Amino acid sequence: xxxxxxxxxxxxxxxxxxxxxxxxxxxxxxxxxxxxxxxxxxxxxxxxxxxxxxxxxxxxxxxxxxxxxxxxxxxxxxxxxxxxxxxxxxxxxxxxxxxxxxxxxxxxxxxxxxxxxxxxxxxxxxxxxxxxxxxxxxxxxxxxxxxxxxxxxxxxxxxxxxxxxxxxxxxxxxxxxxxxxxxxxxxxxxxxxxxxxxxxxxxxxxxxxxxxxxxxxxxxxxxxxxxxxxxxxxxxxxxxxxxxxxxxxxxxxxxxxxxxxxxxxxxxxxxxxxxxxxxxxxxxxxxxxxxxxxxxxxxxxxxxxxxxxxxxxxxxxxxxxxxxxxxxxxxxxxxxxxxxxxxxxxxxxxxxxxxxxxxxxxxxxxxxxxxxxxxxxxxxxxxxxxxxxxxxxxxxxxxxxxxxxxxxxxxxxxxxxxxxxxxxxxxxxxxxxxxxxxxxxxxxxxxxxxxxxxxxxxxxxxxxxxxxxxxxxxxxxxxxxxxxxxxxxxxxxxxxxxxxxxxxxxxxxxxxxxxxxxxxxxxxxxxxxxxxxxxxxxxxxxxxxxxxxxxxxxxxxxxxxxxxxxxxxxxxxxxxxxxxxxxxxxxxxxxxxxxxxxxxxxxxxxxxxxxxxxxxxxxxxxxxxxxxxxxxxxxxxxxxxxxxxxxxxxxxxxxxxxx
Amino acid sequence: xxxxxxxxxxxxxxxxxxxxxxxxxxxxxxxxxxxxxxxxxxxxxxxxxxxxxxxxxxxxxxxxxxxxxxxxxxxxxxxxxxxxxxxxxxxxxxxxxxxxxxxxxxxxxxxxxxxxxxxxxxxxxxxxxxxxxxxxxxxxxxxxxxxxxxx
Numbered sequence: 001x002x003x004x005x006x007x008x009x010x011x012x013x014x015x016x017x018x019x020x021x022x023x024x025x026x027x028x029x030x031x032x033x034x035x036x037x038x039x040x041x042x043x044x045x046x047x048x049x050x051x052x053x054x055x056x057x058x059x060x061x062x063x064x065x066x067x068x069x070x071x072x073x074x075x076x077x078x079x080x081x082x083x084x085x086x087x088x089x090x091x092x093x094x095x096x097x098x099x100x101x102x103x104x105x106x107x108x109x110x111x112x113x114x115x116x117x118x119x120x121x122x123x124x125x126x127x128x129x130x131x132x133x134x135x136x137x138x139x140x141x142x143x144x145x146x147x148x149x150x151x152x153x154x155x156x157x158x159x160x161x162x163x164x165x166x167x168x169x170x171x172x173x174x175x176x177x178x179x180x181x182x183x184x185x186x187x188x189x190x191x192x193x194x195x196x197x198x199x200x201x202x203x204x205x206x207x208x209x210x211x212x213x214x215x216x217x218x219x220x221x222x223x224x225x226x227x228x229x230x231x232x233x234x235x236x237x238x239x240x241x242x243x244x245x246x247x248x249x250x251x252x253x254x255x256x257x258x259x260x261x262x263x264x265x266x267x268x269x270x271x272x273x274x275x276x277x278x279x280x281x282x283x284x285x286x287x288x289x290x291x292x293x294x295x296x297x298x299x300x301x302x303x304x305x306x307x308x309x310x311x312x313x314x315x316x317x318x319x320x321x322x323x324x325x326x327x328x329x330x331x332x333x334x335x336x337x338x339x340x341x342x343x344x345x346x347x348x349x350x351x352x353x354x355x356x357x358x359x360x361x362x363x364x365x366x367x368x369x370x371x372x373x374x375x376x377x378x379x380x381x382x383x384x385x386x387x388x389x390x391x392x393x394x395x396x397x398x399x400x401x402x403x404x405x406x407x408x409x410x411x412x413x414x415x416x417x418x419x420x421x422x423x424x425x426x427x428x429x430x431x432x433x434x435x436x437x438x439x440x441x442x443x444x445x446x447x448x449x450x451x452x453x454x455x456x457x458x459x460x461x462x463x464x465x466x467x468x469x470x471x472x473x474x475x476x477x478x479x480x481x482x483x484x485x486x487x488x489x490x491x492x493x494x495x496x497x498x499x500x501x502x503x504x505x506x507x508x509x510x511x512x513x514x515x516x517x518x519x520x521x522x523x524x525x526x527x528x529x530x531x532x533x534x535x536x537x538x539x540x541x542x543x544x545x546x547x548x549x550x551x552x553x554x555x556x557x558x559x560x561x562x563x564x565x566x567x568x569x570x571x572x573x574x575x576x577x578x579x580x581x582x583x584x585x586x587x588x589x590x591x592x593x594x595x596x597x598x599x600x601x602x603x604x605x606x607x608x609x610x611x612x613x614x615x616x617x618x619x620x621x622x623x624x625x626x627x628x629x630x631x632x633x634x635x636x637x638x639x640x641x642x643x644x645x646x647x648x649x650x651x652x653x654x655x656x657x658x659x
Numbered sequence: 660x661x662x663x664x665x666x667x668x669x670x671x672x673x674x675x676x677x678x679x680x681x682x683x684x685x686x687x688x689x690x691x692x693x694x695x696x697x698x699x700x701x702x703x704x705x706x707x708x709x710x711x712x713x714x715x716x717x718x719x720x721x722x723x724x725x726x727x728x729x730x731x732x733x734x735x736x737x738x739x740x741x742x743x744x745x746x747x748x749x750x751x752x753x754x755x756x757x758x759x760x761x762x763x764x765x766x767x768x769x770x771x772x773x774x775x776x777x778x779x780x781x782x783x784x785x786x787x788x789x790x791x792x793x794x795x796x797x798x799x800x801x802x803x804x805x806x807x808x809x810x
Contacts, residue, residue, distance in 0.1 A: 233712075234677075235677060235712055237712065240707065240708075241707075242706075242707050243707065270785060338785065340785070341785055341786070341788050342782075342785050342786065343786050344782055344783065344786055348782070348785070349782045352778045352781065352782055353778065355778070356771070356774045356775055356778045357771075359774060360767065360770050360771045360774050363766070363767070363770050364766065364767040364770070367763060367766045367767070368763065371754070371763045375759060375760070375763075378759070379758070379759040381748065381758075381759065381760075382747065382748070382749045383748045383749055383751065383754050383760070384701045384707070384749055384750070384751060384752055384754065385752070385754055385763070386699075386701060386707060386709065386752025386753065387698075387709070387752060388698070388699050388752050388753035389752070389753050389754060389763075392753070393764075393767050519678055519679070519680050519683055520680050521680045599679070602680070608679055608680055
């Protein structure tokens with residue numbers, strides 16, 4: 001009964017979305033306030049209905065209702081409660097329901113917190129947002145209904161894919177979706193502005209918090225996925241340039257570009273049409289990501305649903321929204337007159353360079369991702385594009401981006417002077433280069449990756465701190481410290497986020513350049529050395545888990561004759577899904593992780609054992625968290641909270657404008 | 660990230676384990692070269708996974724093959740050519756820069772030139788707008804100027 005109510009609520013939500021799509025749009029065109037006002041209650045109602053529908057599906061999973069096809073395919077009574085809940089979105093149908101839930105949530109948030117938006121713009125934004133919802137409701141109801149019942153329910157389910165039964169992965173999809181779908185808000189704002197025919201500083205200020213929120217979620221979501229891969233896949237890889245990872249990385253790059261270009265719109269009323277285009281493309285890449293994942297066109301295990309019908313449907317949605325938005329853009333973009341005037345050496349120009357680099361790097365990832373498909377269709381060549389290509393083609397962009405970042409971040413608006421801006425940065429640059437040289441000397445041989453990574457990370461970090469400090473003006477130390485505390489959130493956010501990027505860059509280059517590995521057969525009781533550590537295999541036991549059987553090893557890590565850690569790497573076999581997984585034993589540290597993996601018993605006795613020393617691994621995800629915190633600091637800036645009213649009073653903040 | 664799912668699912672019956680101790684060559688220099696080559700070769704039955712990380716049986720065969728060729732005295736290029744001759748360019752994770760693949764390799768730099776050029780043109784246009792029309796202050800700026808002057 002509850003399941004049927006959920007199904008019914010979903011259909012109702014689709015109908016409400018239809019109303020929300022049409023009525024406010026007509027109202028805004030005809031200037032009928034009553035019709036425009038429909039958008040707000042409709043957005044609320046739509047959200048409540050989808051939430052009810054999602055709750056009903058969750059209920060079915062929690063109570064293991066095996067009359068539901070989806071529950072049978074993805075759940076089992078023995079599964080822990082956390083994974084019963086995360087099983088709701090650990091499959092195609094449920095994840096699409098989560099998608100529309102978040103879509104409706106963002107729409108409702110815009111309705112609730114957009115009280116200061118111009119009524120016609122607000123009506124149009126919510127109508128465009130609803131039109132995306134309508135497309136996805138149609139997709140769910142026509143091709144992927146999660147509420148399909150079975151005529152003869154089985155006694156038990158087939159269990160969730162064991163690799164997905166993990167806390168990191170339980171929360172990875174919701175964060176990623178909050179990011180993907182959050183970009184729909186930027187899209188809706190862009191399309192609404194094109195319909196209105198007006199983009200001004202206030203528009204930039206409205207669209208930025210939404211983009212920022214989406215970007216924060218994407219950052220955390222991608223970070224979670226990478227962290228999961230690191231500890232779960234059994235050899236400590238953190239990024240594979242898999243098509244599905246790329247699908248989340250491209251929107252992230254474009255969202256980062258959009259964040260920066262929206263600042264130019266907000267502060268200087270320039271780069272308007274480019275920002276609109278970027279907002280459209282960022283969401284477009286979210287849709288492309290969905291298409292890649294859901295259609296299985298580009299083979300990847302992420303594609304749980306290799307279903308051509310679904311792929312064609314999403315491609316159709318993509319074509320309608322991108323085609324429509326880009327046509328509108330072509331027709332209207334000419335009317336967006338830039339106001340701000342700026343010189344070649346200026347913050348504006350630096351942000352243009354930032355956008356060029358970010359957008360082109362996203363393009364490179366895109367071409368690499370679809371090239372196997374294109375090459376096969378157009379040239380009949382079956383080939384692969386893997387990590388070595390992306391490492392070679394993408395890395396230069398990050399190097400260039402981080403190299404210009406501290407200078408661009410400190411250039412003044414309108415017209416700058418390179419000599420003056422560089423003045424406080426020369427010391428930082430010298431220090432970074434010296435540090436890089438030191439790293440190069442200390443590592444005997446090896447690649448340039450670590451020295452370059454270290455130099456750039458130091459350069460960006462110290463540059464960001466110099467920038468922050470320079471904002472406190474002149475005068476005594478105490479006065480400057482006091483002013484430092486009173487700097488706007490956006491200033492702090494900028495500094496923190498840039499430092500986060502530096503930390504991640506350093507983590508990746510340090511780990512890649514310096515990790516070491518040892519593979520051997522170890523007997524129980526044997527002690528062996530690797531990279532200054534001694535590892536002892538103490539014991540191996542077979543232990544039953546809630547829904548798996550584990551081979552659990554006890555291994556001690558020694559350093560300089562002292563026991564540093566006792567780790568328990570595991571190998572699990574899930575009998576229902578007939579699948580083994582590895583759980584690495586990791587001793588986390590700031591400077592290094594010791595990463596142990598237990599393998600199969602060997603014929604001559606003993607076990608295959610892998611030992612990795614992973615230097616600075618945790619910096620990669622720490623950097624993601626710091627970037628996210630920077631985003632939150634920026635979001636907390638009161639100028640965005642009072643954003644909408646800011647059109648008339650953009651002043652009132654002392655000092656140099658942030659970012 | 661979840662590429663291993665299929666590989667693992669296929670191999671539940673024969674649990675093997677990426678590079679196993681028995682495969683490792685005694686000569687550390689040769690082994691290092693083998694690892695290096697393995698990272699650029701795709702496991703044919705897996706999804707976007709190199710043979711060094713893969714748990715599949717076929718990947719193991721390829722790893723052994725690579726090591727055999729190395730022990731026989733082949734250079735790295737000869738080993739890769741040998742594998743490509745047998746399995747086609749599909750095994751290469753880093754596509755060659757030949758024929759149509761040039762598009763793939765040139766796309767990034769070409770786009771960078773194009774976008775950089777457009778960006779530069781835009782920036783110069785914004786710079787020149789100042790010289791030509793000397794845009795006056797906006798209303799907001801005028802109001803602000805008035806505020807400042809009044810103080």
